Amino acid sequence: xxxxxxxxxxLKKLFADEINGNEKKQLYEHARHCADCRxxxxxxxxxxxxxxxxxxxxxxxxxxxxxxxxxxxxxxxxASAINRMLDNMWLWFRQPTVAYGLSLVLLFSGWFxxxxxxxxxxxxxxxxxxxxxxxxxxxxxxxSESINSPYIFSDVKINALDEQTVNIRFNVSTHMExxxxxxxxxxxxxxxxxxxxxxxxxxxxxxxxxxxxxMDDKIKEALIQTxxxxxxxxxxxxxxxxxxxxxxxxxxxxxxxxxxxxEETVQMRLQALDYLTRNQISAGRLQSQLQHIxxxxxxxxxxxxxxxxxxxxxxx
Amino acid sequence: xxxxxxxxxxxxxxxxTDAFDILMQxxxxxxxxxxxxxxxxxxxxxDITQNVFMKAYQKLPTFRADSSFKSWLSRIARNExxxxxRNNKGEVYLDVMENRDDLFTDGNPSQxxxxxxxxxxxELLKSLFSLNTKYRLxxxxxxxxxxxxxxxxxTMKCSEGVVKNMLFRSLQRLRKQLNPNRSS
Numbered sequence: 001x002x003x004x005x006x007x008x009x010x011l012k013k014l015f016a017d018e019i020n021g022n023e024k025k026q027l028y029e030h031a032r033h034c035a036d037c038r039x040x041x042x043x044x045x046x047x048x049x050x051x052x053x054x055x056x057x058x059x060x061x062x063x064x065x066x067x068x069x070x071x072x073x074x075x076x077x078x079a080s081a082i083n084r085m086l087d088n089m090w091l092w093f094r095q096p097t098v099a100y101g102l103s104l105v106l107l108f109s110g111w112f113x114x115x116x117x118x119x120x121x122x123x124x125x126x127x128x129x130x131x132x133x134x135x136x137x138x139x140x141x142x143x144s145e146s147i148n149s150p151y152i153f154s155d156v157k158i159n160a161l162d163e164q165t166v167n168i169r170f171n172v173s174t175h176m177e178x179x180x181x182x183x184x185x186x187x188x189x190x191x192x193x194x195x196x197x198x199x200x201x202x203x204x205x206x207x208x209x210x211x212x213x214x215m216d217d218k219i220k221e222a223l224i225q226t227x228x229x230x231x232x233x234x235x236x237x238x239x240x241x242x243x244x245x246x247x248x249x250x251x252x253x254x255x256x257x258x259x260x261x262x263e264e265t266v267q268m269r270l271q272a273l274d275y276l277t278r279n280q281i282s283a284g285r286l287q288s289q290l291q292h293i294x295x296x297x298x299x300x301x302x303x304x305x306x307x308x309x310x311x312x313x314x315x316x
Numbered sequence: 317x318x319x320x321x322x323x324x325x326x327x328x329x330x331x332x333t334d335a336f337d338i339l340m341q342x343x344x345x346x347x348x349x350x351x352x353x354x355x356x357x358x359x360x361x362x363d364i365t366q367n368v369f370m371k372a373y374q375k376l377p378t379f380r381a382d383s384s385f386k387s388w389l390s391r392i393a394r395n396e397x398x399x400x401x402r403n404n405k406g407e408v409y410l411d412v413m414e415n416r417d418d419l420f421t422d423g424n425p426s427q428x429x430x431x432x433x434x435x436x437x438x439e440l441l442k443s444l445f446s447l448n449t450k451y452r453l454x455x456x457x458x459x460x461x462x463x464x465x466x467x468x469x470x471t472m473k474c475s476e477g478v479v480k481n482m483l484f485r486s487l488q489r490l491r492k493q494l495n496p497n498r499s500s
Contacts, residue, residue, distance in 0.1 A: 015483045047459040201359045
């Protein structure tokens with residue numbers, strides 16, 4: 001049944017928060033005897049409750065998003081800068097001598113480019129650029145060099161062609177698509193950046209899934225950084241699971257120890273503990289790390305650790 | 317020193333990314349809320365938010381001060397939300413679960429009350445997301461962001477009367493879905 005028709009206009013005013021004191025009093029008085037209006041007001045008041053909020057991410061997630069955007073913007077010339085440059089160029093072109101001179105230059109350039117394209121194909125030009133970024137990728141031996149590389153790869157899409165080769169598509173000032181062996185430094189460079197700098201969660205998850213097929217120190221380092229610092233819990237968990245494929249070593253062990261104290265999700269802490277115990281971490285080292293974890297989240301972790309310590313005693 | 321939107325836009329057009337960062341901070345919650353209206357989960361809403369700010373930055377030279385920056389940005393967010401929903405048809409599921417890790421009731425009455433309140437909020441959100449997107453956006457902007465009717469009308473490119481009608485009909489539909497006699 002529709003709401004009480006006499007008071008529909010008052011209800012509309014209430015819902016738009018444009019009702020005055022007298023009208024509100026009149027409406028609420030009416031609602032005491034009218035179940036329809038009362039129930040409508042009830043819904044309105046539920047919506048107006050201060051505790052009624054949408055699920056919001058914390059400020060860190062917003063901060064990381066803003067940083068990613070600023071980084072992207074700094075890597076591109078601004079639209080306004082381009083507009084200003086075009087305006088200035090237009091004023092200059094309007095001078096007759098410049099216009100005649102430029103038309104001659106354009107004529108000559110057209111002839112020259114036409115001659116060049118007859119002998120050099122477009123892929124050849126692209127190959128020159130690929131060689132440049134490949135050279136840069138070979139020079140960047142550590143993860144920090146990759147992150148600070150002058151070439152930032154974005155919108156990365158990865159497609160394994162067979163056991164040995166991979167097709168990668170990405171933007172680096174222009175869109176590129178190349179096929180390379182998995183072990184190629186450029187593949188690792190693009191993959192490491194896409195783990196850390198991809199804008200969307202979906203793309204970062206895809207990069208992690210693909211990273212399982214490329215075992216490399218730089219990728220491992222990028223996975224560790226993702227596991228510890230990504231703002232999305234699903235991405236952090238996937239990175240942790242990906243690291244389980246690597247043979248146990250000191251870097252991963254230390255990262256897993258850090259997860260025990262830094263990570264907010266219990267599930268990841270338990271998986272990190274599993275990894276550490278499977279890799280026979282010394283009881284003393286584990287115990288000293290466990291001293292730093294606190295809060296109720298620590299309870300399941302400490303219980304699981306107790307089982308491990310008991311097992312150690314039995315073996316001894 | 318606090319700059320107004322127009323001053324910040326001037327600085328951004330002169331190449332200041334710090335000014336853009338301030339502008340993003342100012343409107344991130346609004347854009348995220350519109351993103352959530354279409355994306356239905358935190359991750360999707362963040363993706364939409366990021367796309368909106370990038371588009372706003374690219375289109376900033378075309379912004380004319382005859383409308384407020386807030387309405388202009390909200391319109392970009394709405395268009396981005398519509399496009400996003402169109403491109404992700406059938407792959408979007410509502411995720412209204414709040415983090416419950418911090419609540420183990422242990423029979424503690426205040427924590428149980430808080431859990432009930434969360435369930436209640438989740439139920440309200442589910443009903444809200446069963447409305448069509450136009451109605452949902454009107455309700456979200458009015459009651460979750462406290463946006464004036466005039467600005468909602470500017471964002472949705474319709475008259476203020478249409479917005480008021482949408483709010484009225486939305487609440488009628490929500491009433492049908494929720495138990496209006498629930499004791500609070």
